[in-house]
Amino acid sequence: MATRSGGRLLTVAAAVAVLAAACGSRLGDEELRAAAGPSGAPAADGTAPTEGAEATIGSLPVPCGPGAQPPGPPPADTPGVSADAIEIAVISDRAGQVKVPTASIEESMAAFVEWCNGLGGINGRALELTRIDSKLFSHLEATMEACDAGVFAIVGSGSVTDNQGAQEMVDCGLVEVPAYTATPAKALSDRLVAPLPNPADRYNVGFARWIAQEHPDAIDRAAILHPAIDTASIQADRMREAYEAEGFTFVVDRETGAIAESYAAEALAMQRADVRWVTMVSATSEVVKLLRDMETQSFSPEVLDLGPQFYDAELAAEPAAEGALVQVSTVPFEEAADSPALATYLDAYRAAAGADAPEPTALGVTAFSAGLLFATAAQALGDDLTRDGLLEQLHAIRAWDGGGLHAPSDPGGRAAPTCIAYLEVHDGGFRRVHPPEPASFDCDPTYAVDLEGDVGGGATEGGG
CATH class of the missing domain: 3.40.50.2300 (Response regulator)
Incomplete structure (x- = not known):
């Protein structure tokens, strides 16, 4: 007879794979190598993102760079922002006893942070990433940890029981730009803007x-x-x-x-x-x-x-x-040669991921897009980095595809996919x-x- 915890793991093993939002692929190493070419190759259009305002990732102006001048002092009461850094967190279910197809979102956010910081951060401020494991059943505790850590925002997140911490995230004043949402309680939350919205109604x-x-x-x-x-x-x-x-x-x-x-x-x-x-x-x-x-x-x-x-x-x-x-809803890995943005993601992922990292997934792609969406809104704020200002900038973004990572969407309007x-x-x-x-x-x-x-x-x- 299965133990109670064993039965719980079996149930979540299925639940993890049937998220109501975009879900991840798990293509093998050979398929990914064939799709994107050798690691470190240039983007599909023969170029690679470089520092400066004219750099692009696919069709998107790169939101990362040193800025026109050194960072000025941030608002004194903004959590997670200092003169030289912006602290963000990613919450996700890590792989363990249960095969978790969403595991690569944490690694994809780490890849985004390394890639963005390599270009100069956001207006010269480096991103600092806190990784929090929601452990399948502990999304509330994970959200409380992010609140207590005083991070500026949660970015690239995704947990199968995300309804647990949905209210806590709103109550502590955080802003979230998730890779995906799994439940209506999360998908329809205030203070949340997703790169690929999927409103439950x-x-x-x-x-x-x-x-x-x-x-x-x-x-x-x-x-x-x-x-x-x-x-x-x-x-x-x-x-x-x-x-x-x-x-x-x-x-x-x-x-x-x-x-x-x-x-x-x-x-x-x-x-x-x-x-x-x-x-x-x-x-x-x-x-x-x-x-x-x-x-x-x-x-x-x-x-x-x-x-x-x-x-x-x-x-x-x-x-x-x-x-x-x-x-x-994301560009298939087999077509990375036709998507400069996807080629950039794969190169960034390979550069940042360790030998034991999970294979890139479609949800990893949306996590990277979430990073780009967050950075685009934060860059527009300059030194006036506040959570409410970030949310206002995110709501103003009404057309988005991560530079060509995925299907066009309307994050700011929380519009259903079309x-x-x-x-x-x-x-x-x-x-x-x-x-x-x-x-x-x-x-x-x-x-x-x-x-x-x-x-x-x-x-x-x-x-x-």
């Missing part, structure tokens, strides 16, 4: 519309599987509501265990219901089990449609996954399906729709 139906156009006969016989845990259930409920409004009919809708020995029963149920479109909100390892059971029963639906968390070498290596579609891209598992790797141009996204403002389901509210000032 809206949904991107662009993927559903593309499937309906390309596979019109499949959407009448759809199936969704997800484990009976809150994070997955919320995501499944949101998807179901949005997709049904786009004409999907779910003939199979089943909760599963967080981790199962077999999905033979689910495969059989879908086969008997003549399911033609399948999605699963779970961990990659669980989808691989499902695919093998489907193959054993000779059940092959027209479409297997998977979320961004499945942009993962483990899925690509599974023969039964051939032809599966995978949604992405862009899509599909990859396909092919010959043990991934290849682009839609749109066909490398490093591109299909964007349409009508893709963002309101949801009627009650997902709860975010942490608010004065709401504790």
